Amino acid sequence: MASEKKKVIVLPTSWYGEKVNLLEENGVEVRRLPDGREDLFYAECREAQAVVPGLNNITRQMMEQAPHLLIIAAHGVGYNNVDIAAADELGILVTNNPGTNSDAVAEFAIGFMLSLVRFFPQVWEEMRKGGWRRPDFWGSELRAKTLGIIGLGQIGSRVSKLGRAFGMKVLAFDPYISDRSFHDAGAEAAEKNQVISQADFLTLHTPLNAETRKMIGGQEFSLMKPTAFVINTARGGVLDESALLAALNGGQISGAALDTFENEPPTERELVEHPRVITAPHIAGLTNEARYRMGRAASERILCAFRGETPPNVVNNPVNPRYRQKI
Numbered sequence: 001m002a003s004e005k006k007k008v009i010v011l012p013t014s015w016y017g018e019k020v021n022l023l024e025e026n027g028v029e030v031r032r033l034p035d036g037r038e039d040l041f042y043a044e045c046r047e048a049q050a051v052v053p054g055l056n057n058i059t060r061q062m063m064e065q066a067p068h069l070l071i072i073a074a075h076g077v078g079y080n081n082v083d084i085a086a087a088d089e090l091g092i093l094v095t096n097n098p099g100t101n102s103d104a105v106a107e108f109a110i111g112f113m114l115s116l117v118r119f120f121p122q123v124w125e126e127m128r129k130g131g132w133r134r135p136d137f138w139g140s141e142l143r144a145k146t147l148g149i150i151g152l153g154q155i156g157s158r159v160s161k162l163g164r165a166f167g168m169k170v171l172a173f174d175p176y177i178s179d180r181s182f183h184d185a186g187a188e189a190a191e192k193n194q195v196i197s198q199a200d201f202l203t204l205h206t207p208l209n210a211e212t213r214k215m216i217g218g219q220e221f222s223l224m225k226p227t228a229f230v231i232n233t234a235r236g237g238v239l240d241e242s243a244l245l246a247a248l249n250g251g252q253i254s255g256a257a258l259d260t261f262e263n264e265p266p267t268e269r270e271l272v273e274h275p276r277v278i279t280a281p282h283i284a285g286l287t288n289e290a291r292y293r294m295g296r297a298a299s300e301r302i303l304c305a306f307r308g309e310t311p312p313n314v315v316n317n318p319v320n321p322r323y324r325q326k327i
Contacts, residue, residue: 006028006029007028007048007049007302007306008031008047008050009030009049009050009052010033010044010045010048010051010052011030011033012033012035012052012053012054012055012056013034014035014054014075014286014291015052015054015075016292016295019292019295020292022300023302023303026303026306028303031044042065045062045065045066047066047068048068048069049069049071049306050069050070050071051069051071051073052072052073052074053074053082054075055264056081058081058082058087059086060086063086063087063090069322070092070093070305070306071094071095071301071302071323072092072094072095073095073097073301074096074298074315075294076096076100076294077096077153077154077155078207078235079096080207080237082094084315087316087318088316088317088318088319089319090322091318091319091321091322091325093305093314093318093321093322094314094316095298095312095313095314096313097293097294097297097298098313100293101286101287101294102155103158103289104285104287104289105233105284107162108259108285109203109233110159110163112257112259112280113147113201115278116231117140117141117229118139121278142166142168142201143167144167145168145169145201146168146199146201147168147169147171147200147201147203148171148172148195148196148199148200148201148203149163149171149172149173149187149195150172150173150196150202150203150205151173151207152172152173152177152181152187156172156174156203156205157181157185159205160172160185161185161186168201170185170186170187171194171195171199172185172187172189172190172195173192173194174189193220193223196220197225199228200225200228200229201228201230201231202216202224202229202231203231203232203233204230204232204234204238204239206234206238208234208235208238212237212238213238214238214240215238215239216230216238216239216240216243218240218246221243221247224247224252224253226251226252226253227254228253230244231257231258232257232260233259233284235260236261236263236264237262241261241271244271245270245271248274248277256271256274256277257278257279258271258277258279259280259281259282260282261282264282265281300312301313306323310323
């Protein structure tokens with residue numbers, strides 16, 4: 001590949017470039033761009049043969065203006081920010097990397113649970129102010145609580161195992177996996193409303209699509225225990241933020257922890273600043289180890305496409321795929 005024209009890769013700053021040099025070793029020019037500069041990102045994409053989009057939206061217009069684009073390699077498992085229908089029509093491959101950040105997201109979800117019941121943010125702030133051992137910050141234990149999981153894929157399964165390690169009872173809803181998968185994860189299969197109504201902690205681990213968009217809304221919050229918490233480290237759109245705010249203010253649930261939002265960064269501040277909500281800037285899957293695994297896997301998929309080979313984890317069905325034509 002060194003004798004060919006270098007391919008231009010456009011990457012977000014979440015790329016683990018210090019250790020993942022597989023692309024450069026194969027003669028690929030790598031361009032890293034700052035997060036939050038979509039104008040610059042889209043401009044650079046016009047000359048790109050491959051794109052690792054991060055959380056940037058990959059629209060039909062962007063793809064139509066990128067005649068050399070062969071592959072869009074999603075960093076992690078999610079690719080809801082890519083217009084799949086447009087990629088199919090234009091012959092552009094879309095791939096993802098399931099499992100590469102499962103441990104990171106699962107551990108973060110458990111960390112959210114501990115923070116909610118042990119008041120980590122509040123007690124840290126109280127100590128900074130000179131306070132000491134306020135009874136309202138003593139909190140509760142995870143042991144013997146019911147953990148409800150919506151979506152028992154690789155991340156949800158890992159959350160289940162971690163919850164069991166804390167002595168939690170685990171109920172899960174996922175209509176697309178086998179009984180064996182529930183058994184292996186240590187979870188009891190249940191209907192969605194049963195999981196929601198019995199959970200002390202309801203954690204979401206589904207992709208965002210037409211079926212799951214706003215699947216947790218006003219009706220679902222009305223089923224929850226007033227002492228329960230909801231945790232979202234999946235995608236912002238699977239949870240109705242307006243309904244969540246109403247549930248919090250109406251005392252239908254006790255609190256929430258959110259790593260993802262419908263609009264990122266969130267423009268509405270009511271949830272971010274709510275006293276019973278803990279938030280994070282969509283970083284649950286971005287440990288150093290996970291970023292390395294994601295970057296390595298994305299690099300391998302890109303190099304496959306550059307060689308005219310079909311990479312693993314193709315999530316679309318492109319017509320007359322460009323990578324076969326060696327544009």
